[in-house]
Amino acid sequence: MSNALEEAAADFARHLRAERDVSPHTMRAYLGDLRDLCGYANEVGVSEPGELDVSLLRAWLARQHALGRSRATLARRTAAARAFTHHLHRRGLLKKDPGLLLGTPKRQRDLPSVLTQDDAARLLDKVDTQGPLGLRDLAVLEMLYGTGVRVGELCGLDIDDLEPARQTVRVLGKGGRERIVPMGEPAMRAVQDWLRAGRPALANEGSGPALFLGARGGRLHPTSARRIVHNRIAEVGQVPDLSPHGLRHSAATHLLEGGADLRSVQEILGHASLQTTQLYTHVSAERLKQVHRQAHPRGARDE
Template identity: 85%
Template sequence: MTPVSNALEEALSEFERHLRAERDVSPHTTRAYRGDLSDLIAYATDLGVTEPAELDVSLLRAWLARQHALGRSRATLARRTAAARAFTRHLHRRGVLQDDPGLLLGTPKRQRALPGVITQDGAAHLLDKMDAQGPVGLRDLAVLEVLYGTGVRVSELCGLDIDDLDAGRGTIRVLGKGGRERTVPMGEPAARAIQDWLRAGRPALATEDSGPALFLGTRGGRLHPTSARRIVHARIAEVGQVPDLSPHGLRHSTATHLLEGGADLRSVQEILGHASLQTTQIYTHVSAERLKQVHRRAHPRGSQAD
């Protein structure tokens, strides 16, 4: 690999520190940006560009065009465009770049495959027919009830502590992406499953090292997201008559069923913890029949004459 100039490398290292300390970006995103921008800097160095101030839109576009020629996916191109924009914006704000060339970059459209969803009847069948015997059974039922009943991410579920529960209000406190905290309502079935787990399940698995974690693995430690995913797949297969889903599929089902039940998009956005409403619009879908019902009810010429 072509050696990277010290000035560009130092600028990248300073940007990485900025992401961690000032913007509270997740370690995963920071590593991805670091990898993307290291590739950009290597490309720039091959062209004889050795200073951050020399980065311009022509170079950025040429780099992205090369990524496209190499067969990078739309998702990768979108992420690398975002990384370049964030980097040049940072350099511009620091006074290194007089103008921000990242503002002139287009954004490749990402193709997002929506996860499968479970029907409302299917969700009821799954949760009503699950074997909830013993500590592990009680835990697994609580895990699925919370995932479906609240729409939280699997990482958020595994990060829950006992004190995050507010039984009186029927809510849980969730720490989401970017360190953003939100309060999420949960229904009575989820609350009941959690109380059963705390009363008759968790004490049987807890050890001195369990700490405040709400959900525990079989060895007493905090439940890991990988284990939670395995639980969801295994329990769905065990019950049968329900298509296989991941925790993300249950989250998507929650959003879909909320919208089908009449929830507005802003409320669903808050429940899911999306920073942008656009993300919620992509992530959720409403049946064509419900859209027609809304149109008939709300539009002055929506209802057809008999």
């Protein structure tokens, strides 16, 4: 039997679904965090929303830290608690909002794995394009690397989103934000080859307007797209295994290495914050330092 605090958490879940534009992934994560918070509150004898205070929240987060949760998880759980207490305060269930007193753990930004430009060329030049699936797989790889789109965005593309004359594609990103992304000649050529000689062989009544199709003719699923990337990299060999997101990271890094400015890369990737895009400047800097250490006579560190 649920208590008042758990009922308030359920009400917050309904609020998230109905009123806030959050992704399914964020929804699942937040609700899991709040279940954990409610479970901890029950352990210490708190069952009413009005009994939540900053001491309880900090004690809960301290336990997470003691359990070895990552900085990213702690930051998300802090955000979930703050969103929850803000909701309770607005509903009149908390006189003061204790979430305002919580600090946010600084997230450790790990540098993403990326391909070198030679690796990217080796991968895309050696994909076996035999049959409709071969043509599709090359188009998928060229799109992911050539445009930097997210795998979910790629799978959501329709044929009409392409603008071959302008060599661009219309992409629906996070939060329903639409952007126009340039496509290079290799990506556009691979997609047009797929549309001409590959897609018709797989299309059926259920295909609809989807640009990329699975083997049975339905819209390509992100899980299948991830499998395509891993399998094709494995077939080529001598290329580090990456996910579709790794190809996106590679695209961003190579744009910056080629002289693109941060604002342009932000627009291409669809980042809401320039701070997210700035991560890739660190990637480029780390790679330059590695080259310097290996190539400069005074670049190596003393052992």
